[in-house]
Amino acid sequence: MNGIPITHILFVSTALFFIGMYGLFTRRNLISLLMSVELILNSVNINFVAFNKYLYPGKMDGVFFTIFIITVAAAEAAVGIAIVINLYRSHQSIDVEDAATMKY
């Protein structure tokens, strides 16, 4: 099995997930938030592929989940960026603190 226990791969993906969470907590720029979400989705993909390869090598479900997650992530990024560009057009800013028109 390549000489690496599965827990090491899972630890890398967990660390990547929490790095993405840190970015989500500290950033206040919509495009940076989108980048952090991409990091989180990628860590989930690593988990799916690792579980499939190490624990259920006869099946391919994890690989298919990864493919579908990548597709949904592409759709999510496209919609998110369209919203960001529209927001910039109406508010001249992409900071989350400035997008408070619907807050109250």
Add this chain to the structure above:
Amino acid sequence: MTGSQIIFYVLSAAILGLAVLSVTTRKIFRAAIWLLFTLVGIAGLYFWMDVAFIAAVQIIVYVGGIVVLIIFSIFLTQQSGQEMPAPPLLRKVAAVLAAVSGLTLSALLLNRHSFTPADADFDAGPERIGMQMLETGAGGFALPFEAVSILLLAAMIGCIVIAMKTKPAAI
């Protein structure tokens, strides 16, 4: 330590280091470039795990599509050379605390659980993936494939509608 292990640890260190740079740098264009190299590193990890098809999809969709889209939107919406304001110290400390405690909890759980790897060969060649993707019987993924294609179409039309320029008279 074999060559395969060394490659894994080097790749993991590169992925985590570049990801940390990507979420901490204050220039947004640099953040996008660090993100690009992180995604390339993750594709390398997929190559290391023998899933070459997923690695290729990762490079095509993430590196070639999403990051380029993000860079375009950075150029469209703000001065890319400008530094973003640093987050307040309290927020930074709270975020580090939350992330580190979550990571510790998950790592402890991972350590307690013993996984028993199966001893079979793993074959995820493109041919096998394609056959099962379009299989309509048991274990096939034809229905999710169609559903996700409709989702992608709806998302693309939605993007065009959202980002379309409205005429000044309509406002």
